[in-house]
Every structure is written in structure tokens, then in C-alpha cells.
């Protein structure tokens with residue numbers, strides 16, 4: 001540890017709760033990732049591990065916890081769609097972050113079928129319809145890379161996740177201490 005590093009943030013990396021809290025200081029967007037099995041069963045989950053990787057070819061990534069209920073579907077799928085949620089879609093972020101046998105049943109009208117039959121979220125800030133490019137098993141997660149086959153975007157305030165809270169940048173800014181008061 002460097003002499004100038006504050007001791008208060010030093011914690012053993014195996015302390016999962018402190019590690020989660022430290023990782024949550026990094027603000028991210030919130031996405032919904034969806035797929036459909038060969039048998040026609042749709043799956044979807046809320047994620048914030050989305051990142052852009054490459055322009056040529058156009059690649060994006062996200063990671064899935066191997067113990068997730070829907071892991072089998074996402075680890076074998078040929079296509080998936082990542083939707084960047086707008087701040088107005090916070091209810092969907094909460095809904096798709098909980099295990100359920102059919103998460104689409106009570107929000108059918110908010111999706112339309114897209115590339116490879118994957119559900120595509122209407123009115124998302126952006127949609128990236130992908131074919132599965134590669135997978136990397138790392139620790140207790142698998143990193144999935146997708147090749148973007150189709151995409152769309154529209155002007156919208158995106159949903160933000162920061163320190164365990166989800167909302168628009170304005171909502172989060174109002175609920176957090178100002179930088180001069182923090183630390």
C-alpha cells in the first residue's frame with residue numbers, strides 16, 4: 001500500500017460485502033439482456049456488467065453469474081439482445097432482477113421479437129441485437145461477447161446504478177452528498 005493511500009479504504013479482497021460496496025462506487029448504466037431457447041422459452045435478466053469492446057468487428061460484453069437461474073439458457077444461446085434501460089424503465093430493472101419462471105408474462109406488450117427471435121425492449125435508450133461471439137469462464141462468472149448484428153438508439157435519460165441506488169442522474173444527484181461534503 002502506498003503511504004498516501006487512506007487506510008479507511010483498505011480491506012481484504014475476500015470480504016465480499018466490503019468488496020461489493022467498493023465496486024458499487026463505480027456508477028454504471030443498467031441493461032436488460034434477453035434471449036430465447038431453441039424450444040421458444042424466453043429469458044431475461046437485469047445486468048450492469050455491460051461494456052463496449054470493439055468497433056471492427058462490433059463487439060460488446062457482459063458477464064453472468066454461473067449460479068443464475070437462467071445461466072443455462074444464456075450460456076448456450078446463439079443470440080441475445082442487450083437493452084440499455086431508460087430512467088422511465090426502472091420498474092423493469094427491478095422486475096428482471098428477481099428469479100421467476102416467466103418474467104415476460106405480465107409485460108408482454110413492452111417487447112417485440114427481434115434478431116434470432118430474442119425479445120427486444122420497446123422504448124429502450126438503446127438495443128444491441130447480437131450473435132454470441134465467444135465465452136470466457138472466469139471465477140464464478142462467465143463473460144459473454146456478442147457481435148452486434150443490429151442496433152438502435154434514441155434520445156433518452158438512461159437509468160444509472162450507483163452505490164446500490166437506481167434512478168436518473170438527477171434523482172441520484174439529489175440523494176447523494178455533494179462532492180465537497182463527501183469523505
Ligand SMILES: Cc1cc2nc3c(=O)[nH]c(=O)nc-3n(C[C@H](O)[C@H](O)[C@H](O)COP(=O)(O)O)c2cc1C
Nearest residue numbers: 045046047048049063064065068069070097098099
Ligand atoms: C443493477 C443490477 C445489476 C445486475 N447485474 C448483473 C450482472 O451483470 N450479471 C449477473 O449475472 N447478474 C446481475 N444482476 C443480478 C440478476 O439480475 C439477478 O440475479 C436475476 O435474478 C437473474 O435472473 P434469473 O434469476 O432469471 O437468472 C444484477 C442485478 C441488479 C439489480
